[in-house]
Amino acid sequence: MILDELGAREILDAAHVAWSQGDVDGMLRNYDQDVVYWCNAGGPDGGPLTIVGKAALSEFLKAARSVTESVCVSEYFRLIDGVGRAKVEAYIRHKTTGHTLNGSFRQVVTFRDGKIVRVEEFHDAAKIAAFWRLITGEPATAEENEPAADL
Structure with a gap:
């Protein structure tokens, strides 16, 4: 099945709508059983996080939804060679x-047979870490307190 840009966006938007309504199972109906989810932040050490498979992703997302409410919507979307690129608010x-956190992140989404098979999310890692520290009351590490190097 060849997916055009409109069809791909509809799949991604349906996933975001379900997520925003707190419907993790509805969201995951848009994902392949063997989905790979990668995020640049959120791993146990604060680094990248990779989750493989719909069951593992469901467990992760349901844990997140148990402590948070969230709304997200794609503001920009382009599909090239089966890979979608989105800016999400x-x-x-x-x-x-x-406590609240708002902002945007990028998603790179790969589709196959009308389903999402891979999603990569790129967040402001420092902002995400600060939000969860605020929630948990954990202090920042010495590295996080150091000023950024000049570019």
């Missing part, structure tokens, strides 16, 4: 503390 609210 997002809002997250921690249910217990009420």
Whole structure:
């Protein structure tokens, strides 16, 4: 099945709508069983995170939704050779503390047979880490407190 840009965007937007409604299972109906999810932030050490398979992704997303509410929408989308590139605006609210995080991130999404088979997300890693530290009360590491090097 060859997917055009409109069809691919509809799949991605349907996933974002379901996520925004708190429907993880509905979101994952748009994903292949063997999906690979990669994110530049969120790993145990604060670095990249990789999740393989719909069941593992479901577990991860349901844990996130149990403590947060979130709304996201793609503002930009282009599809070239079966790979979509999106800019996504997002809002997250921690249910217990009420702390919020909003901003944008990039997604690179690969489609096969009308499903998402790979998604890569690129977030502001320092901003994400600071949000979760605020929620958990963990102090910043010495490396995170160091000023950024001049470019």
